[in-house]
Amino acid sequence: MKKTSKIIVLILILSVLTASLVLLSACNTHSNGSSQDKLVVGLECAYIPFNFTQQTDKNGAVKISNADGYANGYDVLIAKRIADALGKELVIVKTEWDSLVPGVSAGTLDLVIAGMSPTAERRESIDFSEAYYESNLVIVVRKDGNYVNAQNLDDFNGAKIVAQQGTFHDKVLQEQAASHGITAGTPMATFPEMTIALNAKTIDGYVAEEPGAIADCAANENLTYVHLLNNDTGFDASAEDTQIAIGMRYGFEHKDAINNILLNLSSEDRLAIMQEAVEFSTDNTSVQSTFFSRIGNIIKTYYLSILKGVGYTILVAIVGTIVGLFIGLLIGMYRTLDTPKNKALAVLKKIGDFILSAYIEIFRGTPMMVQAMVIFWGFALINNGSTMNVTLAGLIIVSINTGAYMAEIVRGGIISIDKGQFEGAQAIGMTHSQTMWNIVLPQVLRNIMPSVANEFVINIKDTSVLNVIGFTELFFYGKSIALNTYAIFETYLVVAAIYFVLTFTITRILRLIEKKMDGKKDYQIMGSQNMDAESMLREKQAIGGGEQ
Template structure:
């Protein structure tokens, strides 16, 4: 009986202790358990919310075009995460896996935003993304613009070359003397090339898939890369190899580090919390993650050029079609809106406002005319790519206006098209004989009636070829919108090329699609033009009086 009593007493005591323990630990919501580890980190919820653009969501920007750190694929296999701004596309790689662990440790949902490499810093500064996790190193120049976390990976700098080339057995930088070498644009890799004696430093290229294509085609002899990127390139391309250097035989990094870190906005409260979260990921786990990601890039021997083209289409065909639809939608909508803008401007500039009759109206007319002239000159005199970067990121940075990429695309292409068509339509209006306008005014028609019933029908018919040409140009010019991550045809193409390393095969498919779009559009526009022009042979009907007079003559 006594033993039974003691047993019940101990059970009661344990239950009481556990109850007290849960009562103390439960309310401490600021302690979040990090997944995949047994370590907890303390989080200041107020500071965390301050560092995020959207509560509860960690928006991570990356290129998704730099294996094994990050790449894109068509399924969520192997732990891939959906890309928020590209439907049907998923991001995977070492950076993605690190981002997933950081989001879990901070108790946040993860959102991946795919951007061009050059678009990552302005996207971070403008608040479009919260952090950059894209294999980015904290160079002195970048440290002036943004804060960096502790390193989450460190690697050696190597040179990638062809396996059967003359530099495959090199062991020192001096062995690359006279070689043509390049690196990725806007990275410290490119700045290191000058350390190679008598090197032919080629123009920097925009991405690693592009450099791989240049290397395999013989345009360059080697390119600079981190070792993991080189390992992934070799895994996907057996014809390549990479050269490592012993101490003192390779690149001197100086103040630059080859460490990879998470970039955040200046003085962001996220940085110390990210450092705490990174500390929960053991080095062994990081090394194993990198090995796994490199292994995912292993690709078998080439099956032949056309078989590779067919394979790309089978895998990415739906994305190519969706990209083409987006391209046509942007081009058609923007050409129509641009035509309306140009038409309104051309009509306004055709108004006759006399200074002696309307002095106040004349002043306002001249002011607005100056603004219109400035708009036309600015948008005709600057590249659309520059306009896209300034409007999309500048609107958020300076005016706190958040536009979707599609809204920004339509706005950018429309106002650019409007600037060109304003002058085209004005030229069409001037081509109509002035005597017709004078005759219209003589019979009592006002300016609006004259323009809509006499001048514009003739002007528009005369500028139809120019309008069609502008539409075709817009189909191709939408490709520059990839700098703001619009998922048009060119954006999809770069994703497929970056994932497969088959750049030429991928761009061949894209070239065919662009040709089909522009050829079909041209034929349809020619048909419309012929319909509006009317019949080539026509009969002139005469009154009986006119006919009688001609017979007398």
């Protein structure tokens, strides 16, 4: 029984350590929203030349507050002018595109300056300033492609064209492609992904704004773009779609001041700022000639970010698995309790069973990415824009998601134990908790260890979904590197190799732990699962559970 006691003590110690980590993280819960001296601006930092990430503060780049690197580009230059005019410190928050509007609505962001069009759908959630740029849509193509000499949309008859997901580019493409004989492909998440698809010849072109097309072609020497004019040789687009404005919550106190700042920028000023942003973006993008040189450059330039991402990935996977296991053990013990004879207690037991069953079904039946969005932004909405620390949010999300799966794993482990052991323990007067902790759970832990190890490996990989709330794990940094280097295949190959090394190494370590738990093979069997009551009594006395 010494081995059993050690296992139980180890679980308790790990649980205490886990709780301590969570409490320490909780101390960092804060509000990103507006303050007297800061202007919090959200953007992707991955939409060249409007906003992008670089490794130094060269060309006046601004430090990103929630990730490594510095932000630069047209949007950042505009944001700096606004912050200076308002007398505020500019704070850049790197945010996924789909989280920008929710961030403003929840009050965690003051402004969205991210090349966003003030569409009617977005105005239902947030307010917008006057326009600070007006787009002209073009189509990026290969220099050796069939459409390099196109002059209008009709010349793209038979072409497969795509656009970025969730943008007005895709909206006008889907609405107007068929009338010009164009096949509108499935929208893609980012422009670098579209350049990869174009280079791979899976598409014939993609829709972009002219400054973005210039930057993309500068980073990809085999690409060019077909110059089109809105409402003429190009797409029919309203001013609402082609204008780019600053998003803010309704009633934002600095809206009038921001509009005055933007109105004082002449068209020549805006053109000069955009040209400057394009130059900065091409200066930031280096094109390596060979496959291995690109991989070498990624590792050399971004190794610190990659290591930080690995650290956070392992942290959340370990804590999430341990806390999830502890949740599963508690739920497993509760759900195996006999129904009390007292009617009131029996009703309470049924209510508890219903709540726990609902918890298990909900968290096993919904994607973790959706859970992350609901928990993180829901917390901000009910707390007036005060956000949960992203690390704490990641720990909570992974822990409760894992707990739902662990609860069923533990339940299966308990059911697998021979009923004779429960009956024997009951016969000698052991309580349910004594039976569980001293007889059943030590066996269950060993039996479910392969499943626990599998959940741990899954958690290492599933932390990648937390990038939607800005959690800086391995995939978050990998995606950032890919979007800013245009070396998407090479970057994700490096990331995939790191994930494989992590999971392979951890799997081998856990198998060694399983063998250690099995103990030595040269032992003598002293009893069996069907031991009689007298043997069970001696066992109980040995663990201090009965009278001498």
